[in-house]
Amino acid sequence: TFIGFAVLDCLYWAYIGAFLGYISTYLLSNGLSSSLLSIVLAGFMAASFAGAFFWGGMCDKRQTNKKIFLLEFPVSIALAFIIYFMASRNIWISAILYPVFGFFNSPLGSNLDSWMLRSFDRSAAVYGRARAVGSIGYAVMMLVCGQLINYYGYSVIPAATAISAAIVFVLALIMREKPYETRKTSAQPEKAGFADLLKIRPYAFMIVILFLTGLAISPINNLKIIILESVGGDVSSLGMDAFIGVLFQSVFIFISGQLKLIPKGIRLFLIPLLVLVTLSLTYFAVAPFMIILGTVINNVSYGIMLPTMREITESSVSGSLKNRAHAMCDATYGSFAGVIALIYSGFLMDTFGARSVALLGMAVMLVPVAMTFVTMLKEMRKA
Secondary structure (H helix, E strand, O other), rough: OOOHHHHHHHHHHHHHHHHHHHHHHHHHOOOOHHHHHHHHHHHHHHHHHHHHHHHHHHHHHHHOOOOHHHHHHHHHHHHHHHHHHHHHHHHHHHHHHHHHHHHHHHOOOOHHHHHHHOOOOOOOOHHHHHHHHHHHHHHHHHHHHHHHHHHHHHHHHHHHHHHHHHHHHHHHOOOOOOOOOOOOOOOOOOOHHHHHHHOOHHHHHHHHHHHHOOOOOOOHHOOOOHHHHHHHHHHHHHEEEEEEHHHHEEEEEEHHHHOOOOOHHHHHHHHHHHHHHHHHHOOOOOOHHHHHHHHHHHHHHHHHHHHHHHHHHHHHOOHHHHHHHHHHHHHHHHHHHHHHHHHHHHHHHHHHHOHHHHHHHHHHEEEEHHHHHHHHHHHHHHH
């Protein structure tokens, strides 16, 4: 089971690296401006946020992750190919379809995580090792694709996407799914929405931290190629940036079982603090290596954040709401915050320069750093 899920997760994230890792760069090369790309990405993230709640709810309602994954994934792949091949013919069709792709594709990651967690009997250590293999798959694909695109052009994107996606679909068909836990009577309502999840205090606090962190870092993560080019980088630099950064991320996800020994308050403080350091390096960067160093630090933050948010969700949210809660964590950090950030970030970049978004992000990050610092101090006094 472990090897099967590790390979599945590895190739799933390799597929993400092959397509999502470079499609923004490809759209820019086909004439989309930074401002328009940021609006398209905002639409993508808004649809991703809606999709997270819809598909997470479907998993809870149907009591299955596998069947929902197998329903979403082929639609995502079909949309990915349409977006790629239409970009050189009619960029507006690709721009319109990109948010639709987000609705189907973005919730797949949290769906697969929930599937793995149940299969591993909620073991953070086993999950962390399997998920770390996924990060390595993403890192290697980003590095390889970056180099190949430099030599052979963007036709590498559909080829790499097709190969990885085909294997993912076959593996998802083969992998077994453990039955859901028998539902128990709970004070939490069965048909719950986002507002009901926010009534769970530890979960709600974490959601606020994820939102503010995502708000600050989203423009850097999603428009990285523009920032790299502003300091002399290129597409191969983007691949190297992702490869080195995600390798560090995978180490921290791999040791997630050991990370539980560190009090949650300290981990929650480190997450925004490291992102603040990333944004500072990005703003003051004079060469690609400084951007890459910032990416490494940001990925360490994410490597701490991912298992921590899974742990808090598993421990504070009832079984009937877990899929929605996991999906909401991912969507809040990666989608909802991104929608807001990307609405203005393209304009900021075009008007004040590529790294202006980093300065604004630094100001935003002071809030979660202060919030988690106070919480950490309270936790230490109780200990």
